[in-house]
Amino acid sequence: MRYAQGGGLTAERRRMREQIRFEAGERFARGERNALVAKDLRVSERSVERWRRAWREGGTTALASAGPPKLPKLTDDRFAELEKELARGPAVHGWEDQRWPLARIRALIFWKFNLDVSPAAVWRLLHRHGWSWQSPARRALERDEHAVELWKKDVWPQAE
Known part of the structure; x- marks a missing residue:
């Protein structure tokens, strides 16, 4: 199942689902059938x-939410460091022009944090922190x- 925010339930929805599982656990303790629950x-x-199998093996605590399925690889503190490096510009990091394509940001993340991420993960990371894709204006030199x-x-x- 795919979710609207592209990867999982919000914290509020996770809590709501957890409450449903806890209620199911109470019903398991009373001996209710699966179909009725x-x-x-x-x-x-x-x-x-x-849920009943988990409840049988670990009790009510086994029905608790395990949290988000995947945490971001870069913490907010590390992303702040990355932003500082991006602000310094590509030339400081050895590139001739002033563009930051995803491949370069990916390389910078690898050099700075020794973390190998995909270009798609770089895009999601930037998007999550409010960055957007920018295209340079193409103008004639003359x-x-x-x-x-x-x-x-x-x-x-006059032409109108």
């Missing part, structure tokens, strides 16, 4: 079977801004 809690019988402004002011209104 599943119907009342509006979950599948397979889930109830899985562009004369003064002439362009004059054309916009004088010629363009």
Whole structure:
């Protein structure tokens, strides 16, 4: 099942699901059947079977949430360090131009933190921290801004 935020339940939804499992545990203790528990809690019988097995082996504590399935590889403190390095610019790190493609950021993460991540993971990391994709404006080297402004002011209104 895929979730709206692209990877799992929110903390609030995890707590809600945990409460449902705890309620199922109370019903297991009273000896209720799986089908009745599943119907009342509006979950599948397979889930109830899985929960009952966990409850039998570890009690109510086995029904507790295990937390988010995957924590970010870079903590917020480490990401702040990465942002400082990105602000220094690519030239400081040995690249000739002033672009930060994902492959370069990935290499920087590897050099700085000895952490190998995929380009997709780099994108998700940047996106999670409010970064967005930027495209440089393509302008002719011979562009004369003064002439362009004059054309916009004088010629363009007559063309309409």
